[in-house]
Amino acid sequence: MKYxxxxxxxxxxxxxxxxxxQRFVRVNGEPFELSYTEIDALGQVAVQRHGETYALxxxxxxxxxxxxxAGHVYGLALEDERERAAHVAEKGRGKGKGPLRAVxxxxxxxxxxxxxxxxxxxxPLLLLEAMKMQNxxxxxxxxxxxxxxxxxxxxVQAGDVLLTIQ
Numbered sequence: 001m002k003y004x005x006x007x008x009x010x011x012x013x014x015x016x017x018x019x020x021x022q023r024f025v026r027v028n029g030e031p032f033e034l035s036y037t038e039i040d041a042l043g044q045v046a047v048q049r050h051g052e053t054y055a056l057x058x059x060x061x062x063x064x065x066x067x068x069x070a071g072h073v074y075g076l077a078l079e080d081e082r083e084r085a086a087h088v089a090e091k092g093r094g095k096g097k098g099p100l101r102a103v104x105x106x107x108x109x110x111x112x113x114x115x116x117x118x119x120x121x122x123x124p125l126l127l128l129e130a131m132k133m134q135n136x137x138x139x140x141x142x143x144x145x146x147x148x149x150x151x152x153x154x155x156v157q158a159g160d161v162l163l164t165i166q
Contacts, residue, residue, distance in 0.1 A: 002081040007074050082131050097143050099161045106130030107155045117145045
């Protein structure tokens with residue numbers, strides 16, 4: 001799973017994968033070796049890297065975290081790859097009519113409208129399952145569903161046309 005971590009105006013991409021019970025970490029595409037020990041349930045962690053040990057204190061939620069390291073406090077913004085795709089889609093989403101495209105690969109779990117149906121902005125159109133989560137895709141504008149380009153159970157790639165609103 002990829003994560004995007006921003007601290008001030010700097011951002012890093014962290015990719016964490018597990019294989020055979022081992023966790024592999026890459027930071028900005030480069031292997032990053034470390035180990036850690038949770039000290040308590042309050043966010044205290046000891047991190048070991050290159051023979052050095054660092055005590056970290058973390059608090060916050062899944063989007064914003066405050067990390068204290070050696071008396072310095074850092075505010076971090078966190079986003080996983082699914083959240084990143086959704087935020088990019090939201091920013092780039094036009095309010096005009098036309099084709100509505102998938103913002104991430106997945107499969108169509110359920111169609112909630114039919115061709116010819118009138119829709120208002122925000123009307124749920126379909127459920128797109130991606131990374132074991134169902135994402136409700138809503139109408140970016142009011143109009144009529146002109147065409148539906150996918151069927152329930154069909155796999156889609158990012159950029160594929162899902163339907164068209166006229």
